[in-house]
Amino acid sequence: MFRKVLIANRGEIAVRVIRALREMNIPSVTVYSDADRASLAVRMADEAVYIGESPSAESYLRIDRILDAARATHAQAIHPGYGFLSENAAFAQACEDSGLTFIGPSAESIRKVGSKTAARQLAKAAGAPIVPGVEEAVAPGAEAHRVAREIGYPVLLKAAAGGGGKGMRRVDREEDLDSALRDASSEAERSFKSGEVYIEKLVPRPRHIEIQVLGDRYGHLIHLGERECSLQRRHQKVIEESPSPVMLEYPELREAMGEAALRVARAAGYYNAGTCEFLVDEDRRFYFLEMNTRLQVEHPVTELATGLDLVKLQLEIAAGKRLAIGQKDVKLSGSAIECRIYAEDPDHGFLPSPGRILQLREPSGPGIRLDSGVYPGWNVPMDYDPLLAKLAVWAESRPAAIARMRRAISEYAISGIQTNLEFFRGILADAEFANGRLHTAFLDDYFARAARDTGPESDLFDIAVIAAALHATAAKPLQQVPSASGSAWRRSGLRELMR
Numbered sequence: 001m002f003r004k005v006l007i008a009n010r011g012e013i014a015v016r017v018i019r020a021l022r023e024m025n026i027p028s029v030t031v032y033s034d035a036d037r038a039s040l041a042v043r044m045a046d047e048a049v050y051i052g053e054s055p056s057a058e059s060y061l062r063i064d065r066i067l068d069a070a071r072a073t074h075a076q077a078i079h080p081g082y083g084f085l086s087e088n089a090a091f092a093q094a095c096e097d098s099g100l101t102f103i104g105p106s107a108e109s110i111r112k113v114g115s116k117t118a119a120r121q122l123a124k125a126a127g128a129p130i131v132p133g134v135e136e137a138v139a140p141g142a143e144a145h146r147v148a149r150e151i152g153y154p155v156l157l158k159a160a161a162g163g164g165g166k167g168m169r170r171v172d173r174e175e176d177l178d179s180a181l182r183d184a185s186s187e188a189e190r191s192f193k194s195g196e197v198y199i200e201k202l203v204p205r206p207r208h209i210e211i212q213v214l215g216d217r218y219g220h221l222i223h224l225g226e227r228e229c230s231l232q233r234r235h236q237k238v239i240e241e242s243p244s245p246v247m248l249e250y251p252e253l254r255e256a257m258g259e260a261a262l263r264v265a266r267a268a269g270y271y272n273a274g275t276c277e278f279l280v281d282e283d284r285r286f287y288f289l290e291m292n293t294r295l296q297v298e299h300p301v302t303e304l305a306t307g308l309d310l311v312k313l314q315l316e317i318a319a320g321k322r323l324a325i326g327q328k329d330v331k332l333s334g335s336a337i338e339c340r341i342y343a344e345d346p347d348h349g350f351l352p353s354p355g356r357i358l359q360l361r362e363p364s365g366p367g368i369r370l371d372s373g374v375y376p377g378w379n380v381p382m383d384y385d386p387l388l389a390k391l392a393v394w395a396e397s398r399p400a401a402i403a404r405m406r407r408a409i410s411e412y413a414i415s416g417i418q419t420n421l422e423f424f425r426g427i428l429a430d431a432e433f434a435n436g437r438l439h440t441a442f443l444d445d446y447f448a449r450a451a452r453d454t455g456p457e458s459d460l461f462d463i464a465v466i467a468a469a470l471h472a473t474a475a476k477p478l479q480q481v482p483s484a485s486g487s488a489w490r491r492s493g494l495r496e497l498m499r
Contacts, residue, residue, distance in 0.1 A: 001316075002075075002077045002101070005078070005103070005315070006066070006069060006077070007028060007045070007079050008086075009086075010373075011039070011384070012374075014081060015371070015372070017311055020315065029045060030045035031049050031050075032051065033050075034053050034059075035381035035383050038378070040375055049072065051066060067095070077100060078095055078102055079314070080102070080104060087292065089110040089114055102318070105272050112268045115160050116290050119264075119288075123263075129287050131201055131287040132201040133198065133201055134200070140181050148177055149174070152201065155199050155201060156170055156199070157198075160188075160197065161192040161193075169181075181197060184197045205439040208232065208278075209229065211226050212226075212302050213270065215271040215272065215317075217320060221262055221265050223330070225258070226254055227240050227302060228240065228242070230440050231427070231433075231438060231442055241301055242301040242335075248436075250284060274291060275291065275292040276291050297390065304392060306331070335401040336393065337401045339391045339409070340387060341420065342388060343417045356379045356380075357377065357415070360374070361414075364411075368392075368404070371390040373388065374388050399434070409425055426446075
């Protein structure tokens with residue numbers, strides 16, 4: 001096993017990996033930018049290395065500085081987390097060339113599925129169903145119009161090199177194609193340094209379901225079931241769960257999608273943790289979308305449903321161990337749900353809400369898990385994704401898990417910044433959500449229903465609720481959460497490393 005591991009990331013995922021390393025008795029190193037000097041990850045890690053200014057291009061995306069930090073601290077391996085360089089084949093290759101273990105798949109596997117168009121080609125060759133469309137980027141102008149007409153409107157423009165909704169545009173009419181293509185390509189260039197865009201058929205109101213795969217370096221591959229990720233805003237997930245409600249009714253769908261995911265992973269020569277994403281239409285036909293060659297943000301629901309620790313398994317696989325479990329050993333138990341807690345304002349287009357966290361009260365109790373990267377007094381920066389924490393619950397059934405999540409959300413309080421906690425209270429009380437009627441346009445429908453229900457009576461009710469909440473807060477002030485202990489804040493481990 002590794003003697004020391006560097007985490008090339010920040011926030012709650014860095015904290016998550018540090019905790020796994022500590023349980024395995026492996027010293028941790030984290031890196032940080034100006035904005036993260038006082039972060040929880042820096043406080044908790046055994047060592048911390050400064051790598052640059054706050055913009056990610058000057059810090060978390062600097063391969064040279066991260067490798068220098070690993071060499072300076074004598075780390076043997078690098079865990080990339082998610083985002084930043086986690087799916088960068090050049091980074092994985094640079095680690096290998098430097099004698100460091102990249103805790104993830106090989107650079108070759110990342111290259112095979114890192115581009116969405118390349119992944120579509122590989123999936124098609126492997127026999128996995130794909131959304132009708134093209135397997136290569138399209139040129140603007142006549143070619144794009146020809147391709148879109150052949151596919152049939154509405155179509156979806158997607159960045160070949162990225163994800164997270166960046167470089168994605170829906171086009172319903174041919175006269176809108178050119179402007180949408182310019183916008184998608186421009187956004188893709190800014191986000192991924194590649195303006196390549198391809199076109200696929202828009203699947204109306206699908207479920208977004210992903211299959212977690214796991215493989216060792218000896219060709220042993222399994223899947224760990226599915227995650228329902230249909231609740232999204234701006235093509236980014238906000239609530240995930242495992243198992244998917246549709247699988248509870250049609251378990252044979254899990255088997256078919258799991259086998260399709262394994263076909264893609266085998267074709268890529270894949271090992272370590274990865275995720276194949278699919279769309280499932282209203283007739284339960286499924287289509288491969290892409291493969292994420294990293295740990296997913298929503299991995300806690302899989303861990304809760306299977307009882308497996310994905311980060312520890314990642315570390316063991318990277319260290320050369322064989323998987324000790326087979327497909328028959330994987331069992332999904334009960335129901336797990338995760339809510340992503342963001343510093344953002346749902347009432348104003350989910351705009352980020354940076355600022356200082358004044359007080360914090362976190363939920364606890366049986367079946368509750370909180371992966372958090374913040375503490376009272378922490379200043380949420382403008383420079384990065386505003387994810388604060390991931391609140392996950394497990395219970396013996398989906399209704400019980402929803403009830404537990406509602407209770408956990410009711411106990412969760414953050415002051416000083418705007419968050420989406422109140423938004424989750426509404427979703428969890430929604431009848432459509434409770435009935436499992438989920439699809440990627442669910443939130444659009446939810447807000448439309450809320451707008452129809454808004455009137456003078458509901459305004460008075462909202463005022464009464466707010467007044468009651470303020471009174472309760474005044475009667476029971478939030479308890480300050482103690483900061484990390486002095487022993488965890490190892491100043492001797494801080495290093496300045498700049499070229």
